[in-house]
Amino acid sequence: MKTRKIERTRLVPHTVDGHTEMVLDREVIEVPAPPRDWDQLVRVAVTVGAAILVTASLTWTTASIGDLLSAVTIAAVAYTAAVAFDASWIMCMAVEWLLRYDPERAQVARRAGRWALAVSMGAVFAHGYLIADTWVIGAVGAAVSALAKGGWSMAMRVHARPLDPRTQQWVAKRRAAVDGQLALIPIRRELQRGEALVEAEQRSIGALADSGSADPDQSGRSADSPDADPQPTATGPMTIKDAVRTALDSGIREPDRVLAYVRQVADANAREDTVARYIRLAG
Structure with missing residues (x-):
């Protein structure tokens, strides 16, 4: 029986000068080696072989179609465009692999890959036929892409x-539920951005409306009305003393009206005697 060596570590107590600490103890032991997984090795070999075939096909197709297109354009552009022929069906096969548990969507990628392969083979066949003037070389060259696609399949x-x-039905329903939640993420973000824009627009309109009505029409008020006198404009946060001085400077002399103004712009709980004292000091 084959064995293999492995290193095992464990914590063990170790005492020096009466002080014990847990330290790592390493030892090498032999354990039975598992049998070689030939299925996995073959699976890896098949995958590597398919990758080599696809690479060879991409190189061959690019060289053939690039040489064909270079007759009508510069070589750099021709060979760059030639990459698209095999890259298209390779991309379709990658999509087919990603959608392997969704047969309906994978079918679309499979059909598109077949059409892309046919176009690529046709271009390679045309190149071989025009260069060698025989259909055999063109057919052999075109078969490279078919072999590569078959190997990857x-x-x-x-x-x-x-x-x-x-x-399969269970997977489809679970995927539909998760896909629905994922789809709602950008939708929610879009709705939140829209709601923020609407809210900002409403605030802007409200601010304009407030600024437009700051000086309402006073023509309908009676000259004898106690509110007919203009009120001083509040320019920002005030102390009681500043509010009293502002009211007096604006022509308000009645203590009751001064007190009402102070409570409006400075302190809603301002005391009457405090306001009266500031009025006397200002006088």
Whole structure:
């Protein structure tokens, strides 16, 4: 039986000069080695082989179609555009793999990949036929992309985990619920931004309305009315003393009206004797 060595650590008490501390003790032990997983090795080999095929196909297709397109444009642009032919069906296969548990959506990617492969093979065939003037070379060159796609399809089947119909339905419903929650995230953000804009607009309109009505029309008031006298404008937070001085400077002399003004702009609980004292000091 094959064995392998592993290092094991554990805490053990160690005493020096009567002081005990827990320290790490390391030891190397031999344990039975698990049997080699040949299935996993073959699975990895298939995946690596498929990746090599796809790389070879991408290189070959880019070289062939780039050479074909270079007849009508500069080489750099031609070879850059040629990458799109094989890259398109490779991308479709990647999408198909990501959607492997959603057969309906994966079917769209599968069909698109087949059409992209057909276009790529047709371009490679045209290049071989025009260069060598024989369809055999064109067909052989076009078969490279088909082999690469076939190899990657086999690798995907090796890694696939098929689901039974009931489990597939369960997965679809759970995914739909989660996708709905994910979709609501940007929607909520959009609604919050919209509500913030509406609120800001309403505050702006309210501020304009308040500033427009700060000096209402006084033509309807009687000259004998006690409110006919203009009130001083509050310029900001005031003390009782400042409010009294402002009222006196504005022509308000009656102690009751001065007290009412002080309570309006300075302190709602201002005492009458305090206001009277400030009036005497100001006089």
